[in-house]
Amino acid sequence: MKRFSLSNLGRSFGWMMQVRPVTTNLFLSFLLNLLIEIMSRHSLVKAVVHMVTMPHLFIFNVLILAATMSLALFFTRRVFVTVLIALIWFLLGMINGILLFFRTTPFSFSDILVLKSVSSIITVYLKLWQLILIIAFFVLIIVGLVLLYRRSPKWKRRPIRGGISLVTITGLVAYLAFLYVSKGVLATNIPNIADAYRQYGFVTMYSESVFVRGVNKPGTYSARNVRDIAKMLGIEEQKRKKKTEEEEQPVSQMATQDTPNIIYLQLESFFDPTHLKGMTYSVSPVPFYQELKENYTSGYLNVPSFGAGTANTEFEVLTGMNLDFFGPGEYPFSTILREETCESMAYNLRELGYTSHMIHNNKGSFYGRNRVYPNLGFDTFTSIEYMQGIQINPLGWAKDKVLTDQILQVLDSSENQDLVYTISVQGHGKYPEEEVEGYKLVKVNDCQIEDWTETEITAFEYYLNQIRQMDDFLRELTKALEKRPEPSILILYGDHLPDFPFQASDMDNNSLYQTEYVIWQTGVPMIRETGEMEAYQLSSYVMDRLHKDNGVLTKLHQMREDNAETYLDDLKTLEYDMLYGNRIIYSGKNPYPPSEMQFGTKEVVLTEAIYNRENRTLTVKGDNFTEWSSVFINGKEQPHTIFIGPQSLLVEDVDIEDEDAVMVAQVTGDREMLSQTEEYYMLDMQ
Numbered sequence: 001m002k003r004f005s006l007s008n009l010g011r012s013f014g015w016m017m018q019v020r021p022v023t024t025n026l027f028l029s030f031l032l033n034l035l036i037e038i039m040s041r042h043s044l045v046k047a048v049v050h051m052v053t054m055p056h057l058f059i060f061n062v063l064i065l066a067a068t069m070s071l072a073l074f075f076t077r078r079v080f081v082t083v084l085i086a087l088i089w090f091l092l093g094m095i096n097g098i099l100l101f102f103r104t105t106p107f108s109f110s111d112i113l114v115l116k117s118v119s120s121i122i123t124v125y126l127k128l129w130q131l132i133l134i135i136a137f138f139v140l141i142i143v144g145l146v147l148l149y150r151r152s153p154k155w156k157r158r159p160i161r162g163g164i165s166l167v168t169i170t171g172l173v174a175y176l177a178f179l180y181v182s183k184g185v186l187a188t189n190i191p192n193i194a195d196a197y198r199q200y201g202f203v204t205m206y207s208e209s210v211f212v213r214g215v216n217k218p219g220t221y222s223a224r225n226v227r228d229i230a231k232m233l234g235i236e237e238q239k240r241k242k243k244t245e246e247e248e249q250p251v252s253q254m255a256t257q258d259t260p261n262i263i264y265l266q267l268e269s270f271f272d273p274t275h276l277k278g279m280t281y282s283v284s285p286v287p288f289y290q291e292l293k294e295n296y297t298s299g300y301l302n303v304p305s306f307g308a309g310t311a312n313t314e315f316e317v318l319t320g321m322n323l324d325f326f327g328p329g330e331y332p333f334s335t336i337l338r339e340e341t342c343e344s345m346a347y348n349l350r351e352l353g354y355t356s357h358m359i360h361n362n363k364g365s366f367y368g369r370n371r372v373y374p375n376l377g378f379d380t381f382t383s384i385e386y387m388q389g390i391q392i393n394p395l396g397w398a399k400d401k402v403l404t405d406q407i408l409q410v411l412d413s414s415e416n417q418d419l420v421y422t423i424s425v426q427g428h429g430k431y432p433e434e435e436v437e438g439y440k441l442v443k444v445n446d447c448q449i450e451d452w453t454e455t456e457i458t459a460f461e462y463y464l465n466q467i468r469q470m471d472d473f474l475r476e477l478t479k480a481l482e483k484r485p486e487p488s489i490l491i492l493y494g495d496h497l498p499d500f501p502f503q504a505s506d507m508d509n510n511s512l513y514q515t516e517y518v519i520w521q522t523g524v525p526m527i528r529e530t531g532e533m534e535a536y537q538l539s540s541y542v543m544d545r546l547h548k549d550n551g552v553l554t555k556l557h558q559m560r561e562d563n564a565e566t567y568l569d570d571l572k573t574l575e576y577d578m579l580y581g582n583r584i585i586y587s588g589k590n591p592y593p594p595s596e597m598q599f600g601t602k603e604v605v606l607t608e609a610i611y612n613r614e615n616r617t618l619t620v621k622g623d624n625f626t627e628w629s630s631v632f633i634n635g636k637e638q639p640h641t642i643f644i645g646p647q648s649l650l651v652e653d654v655d656i657e658d659e660d661a662v663m664v665a666q667v668t669g670d671r672e673m674l675s676q677t678e679e680y681y682m683l684d685m686q
Helices: 006-019 021-041 044-053 055-074 078-102 109-113 115-125 128-151 159-182 193-200 202-211 223-233 235-248 287-295 310-319 345-350 366-376 402-412 454-482 535-545 552-558 567-579
Strands: 261-267 279-281 297-302 355-360 380-382 418-423 444-447 488-494 514-522 605-612 617-623 629-633 641-645 648-651 661-667 673-676
Touching (some): 021 202, 223 567, 287 454, 287 514, 345 418, 366 380, 380 402, 402 418, 402 454, 454 488
Parallel strands (some): 355 418
Antiparallel strands (some): 488 514, 605 617
8 A cells, every 4th residue: 555645646646637637627626616615605514515505506616617627638738737727716716715704795807807906905904924925825836836847747638538528518518507597597697796606606606707797788689679768768859859959048057956066975885883783882973974864865775785896886876877787796997987988977967067076085096997987977086196184094094074175176166067976985994903092982882793703893893983983074064065155965875884794684674785875955955755776776866856867877767667667678778788789879879988087176287396416306396286296207207206295396316417307297006197297398497
């Protein structure tokens, strides 16, 4: 009997790959899928239960793995290629398992697409020693792969056997996918991605996130079908009426009760904690928000994510599109909206004379917003790089207090009505597990939620005190808006619930996918209403309260009671037609050109540069500089730029020649340039 060793195990595996490659492939895929499900569910028992109770879905995942590993038969170093493919799947499963310790949304291909824009917040979730361990782990993997490649035996390629194996297994996967979809075993629309991963398995859902993106073409999609929808919405008739009105009178340029300033405030991870059953507090965490709910239009808002996914709630509210029709885990901000313009509130309100603005007290490149917002029609975008007077909370997020002045500045920046879409960030996690000094206004008196530890209560208390400050900001903002002469309507809502170990049963509404909205107004007569709605219906509801119906999807949502039987089918048809189809609803042409969006409402300007040769320092004069202003010389960023004030920057340890060109740019934390001044040559400045 041979003694067990890694070398003997490797030789046995190599022999099996040589004489029984297909059998070995299937067996390895079975073990690998079980391991991935253990990591995904954080439990061996739960993984086995899934395998036993849903064997058809478990085997489906195994076959997907086997199909990918069949590619090894086309290579001479089959052992190395097999291990490489298996390792890639293992790492994907491991990343998913790790992410699920920090959030409730599983890992999908879209996370890779947004990796660059969110890389700067990794240190919020991981400590330095954890990052070092991760880097060391991947270095070991690379070293191991190099050694394996050198020692891996070279065998004759078996393209025929490989082709038969690949075609057979892939064909079986395709057949089962078709069968399962037709029988309703696999859903085509994924309203809850976390539940889908648990039900169908990681391998299936991650594969779908890679290959299924955008809106699938509906089976009923045709020019006739779209024209029937247009006729139902009265679009052609309204086009003729609109043309006549435009010929008769110019667009209104002053805010009225029918066209007030419209201000959206998307509050990061914000909700009323009194909805948590079994939890009591020393004082109300959000007293002003509760007052608003009692006196103004309010209700539950169904949002597409829990614990994360801010950009997707934003997408639904802005466009009126249902994210359920897109690929699992997809962020349209990272896919289609990077390439195409899309009907939005900004474009719709432009028809009424509105100027549209975006405000976000976080970096402008987060979720690629600097590239997406022009495709949504916004005229200006004020990100944190263009703000003064920022206060930072203990996690490094900007406090929302700064947004009051930013909103008022935006309202003052144009003469006509304004759409102001504001995204807050103060309530963002990951919340500290140790007590933070100075954050004890709101305490947890009693926690009856099962399995919550003292660490989780400490983190929750930090969150409670953050949203209490956000509540104070809401009070300050409404007071400031009340003092303004023009009427305004303010739409408040949480983008998703905070990332805590909540269960649906912990909530008095039994849902983890509901926040709340409040519609507050000044100078606009509006009867208080209550009701539940989807995030993609919110903007059409606001327009309806103002007696407006600009936009195709606005009309559809406002008529949803009249066409209830076909409402969602019509919505999917229009989403496909607008973004991926023939744009029949727009007579075959895209009516929305990208906007020439300006960063910030106050232009950053460079007026003078003074070089001190003795001290080797360059003083740059101008206006509206911030801490994110960076000096460039001949196109190269200077690492020693010092922010002196809004009118002055200083660069140390620099050599300047007469022909050198100087400019100032606003640069994000991940070194992406948002805007820049004109270049000025030192020779001209002297």
